[in-house]
Amino acid sequence: xxxSLKERVDPRQAVLVILDMQKGSWPPRGGPAGGEEILPDxxxxxxxxxxxxxxxxxxRNTHSEWTTTKSRKEQTAHIGVDYRTRYWEGTPGNDFLExxxxxxxxxxxxxxxxxxxxxGPMDLVLRSRxxxxxLLTGGSTLGAVETVAKDSIVRGYNVVVVDDCVHPRSGxxxxxxxxxxxxxxxxxxxxxxxxxxxxxxxx
Amino acid sequence: xxxxxxxxxxxxxxxxxxxxxQNDFCHRDGAWGKIAIDPDLEKAVRSIxxxxxxxxxxxxxxxxxxxxxxxxxxxxxxxxxxxxLGTGPVCVEGSWGxxxxxxxxxxxxxxxxxxxxxxxxxxDLDLHLRAKEIQTVLLAGVGVWGGVFETARDAVxxxxxxxxxxxxxxxxxxxxxxxxxxxxxxxxxxxISSAAVVExxxxxx
Numbered sequence: 001x002x003x004s005l006k007e008r009v010d011p012r013q014a015v016l017v018i019l020d021m022q023k024g025s026w027p028p029r030g031g032p033a034g035g036e037e038i039l040p041d042x043x044x045x046x047x048x049x050x051x052x053x054x055x056x057x058x059x060r061n062t063h064s065e066w067t068t069t070k071s072r073k074e075q076t077a078h079i080g081v082d083y084r085t086r087y088w089e090g091t092p093g094n095d096f097l098e099x100x101x102x103x104x105x106x107x108x109x110x111x112x113x114x115x116x117x118x119x120g121p122m123d124l125v126l127r128s129r130x131x132x133x134x135l136l137t138g139g140s141t142l143g144a145v146e147t148v149a150k151d152s153i154v155r156g157y158n159v160v161v162v163d164d165c166v167h168p169r170s171g172x173x174x175x176x177x178x179x180x181x182x183x184x185x186x187x188x189x190x191x192x193x194x195x196x197x198x199x200x201x202x203x
Numbered sequence: 204x205x206x207x208x209x210x211x212x213x214x215x216x217x218x219x220x221x222x223x224x225q226n227d228f229c230h231r232d233g234a235w236g237k238i239a240i241d242p243d244l245e246k247a248v249r250s251i252x253x254x255x256x257x258x259x260x261x262x263x264x265x266x267x268x269x270x271x272x273x274x275x276x277x278x279x280x281x282x283x284x285x286x287x288l289g290t291g292p293v294c295v296e297g298s299w300g301x302x303x304x305x306x307x308x309x310x311x312x313x314x315x316x317x318x319x320x321x322x323x324x325x326x327d328l329d330l331h332l333r334a335k336e337i338q339t340v341l342l343a344g345v346g347v348w349g350g351v352f353e354t355a356r357d358a359v360x361x362x363x364x365x366x367x368x369x370x371x372x373x374x375x376x377x378x379x380x381x382x383x384x385x386x387x388x389x390x391x392x393x394x395i396s397s398a399a400v401v402e403x404x405x406x407x408x
């Protein structure tokens with residue numbers, strides 16, 4: 001039986017996940033500029049999540065010599081770019097974009113590849129806190145959001161992709177991912193729909 | 204055909220992994236220290252210092268595994284376990300108990316956080332080892348049945364050659380420690396002294 005959006009985003013068991021919103025992530029190599037375009041909607045959603053008592057995880061993509069494999073170096077050589085990313089560990093590009101303002105009660109989660117499940121305690125955190133639904137935001141839509149949606153459903157979590165808080169949020173790749181998520185990985189909803197659920201919830 | 208010892212220990216393919224050298228596990232005022240201090244701990248710490256220095260001289264990477272618990276990873280079963288043990292919360296993020304004990308990482312070393320006993324459980328330890336194309340893991344530290352043993356067995360399962368560096372391991376009752384190290388030698392991997400490892404690193408190629 002399908003569960004409603006309101007049940008999925010119930011503050012007692014949902015977690016807002018913000019992927020890779022760092023100074024060095026945007027514009028992605030060869031991709032469209034302006035991850036900042038989602039910031040106004042995303043910061044509103046973060047504030048609403050905070051007010052509703054929803055857990056918040058800021059995922060920080062972090063690469064270093066210690067975590068860069070030979071295969072990754074091969075791949076960056078293949079496309080002719082430096083494997084030392086613009087969000088390299090210890091550089092200003094690794095910092096979060098201005099305006100996101102993580103708070104002490106939020107989790108800053110370091111990841112080293114597309115998925116936070118790959119080399120860190122994402123599953124452990126969600127289980128330990130009894131969280132069941134991941135609300136996915138940030139970017140990129142194909143690289144990180146779609147990967148995390150897949151890695152979440154296969155581990156037993158419900159997925160909601162916040163369709164106006166991912167980057168890019170238009171174009172053929174966006175359309176393809178949204179369609180794929182809706183068919184196979186979870187549901188998509190706007191930040192407004194989710195915030196409406198929270199403001200109407202009796203807590 | 205099994206590899207010879209020297210072929211398992213080339214400095215370029217080895218990593219030293221130090222487990223749980225933190226106040227809560229080692230210091231007499233730490234959460235574990237209050238209920239059980241290993242009489243051999245200080246001797247092991249001295250051996251670890253010298254072993255780390257040998258690793259640095261040979262260019263072998265040294266990884267400091269650090270246990271961290273916080274509001275995101277503590278669960279009801281974990282709380283119950285701490286209560287049963289009588290330790291109370293262990294290695295809580297930001298606390299004195301979570302800080303390193305006596306042996307501190309230098310700039311060339313790497314700190315890897317872990318969230319349960321095994322250094323491999325949902326951590327980036329394996330990625331660190333793969334990135335450096337490590338084939339052999341040399342384990343030292345405290346908490347034989349916990350951090351050291353669980354990390355050692357997971358390292359075996361992940362296809363590393365694994366050595367417990369016997370004189371650099373402490374924690375628990377000496378008799379229990381001897382039994383566990385013996386079980387590891389018989390069923391899982393190898394046990395070696397830090398002197399034998401450092402000597403192999405120094406040997407002309």
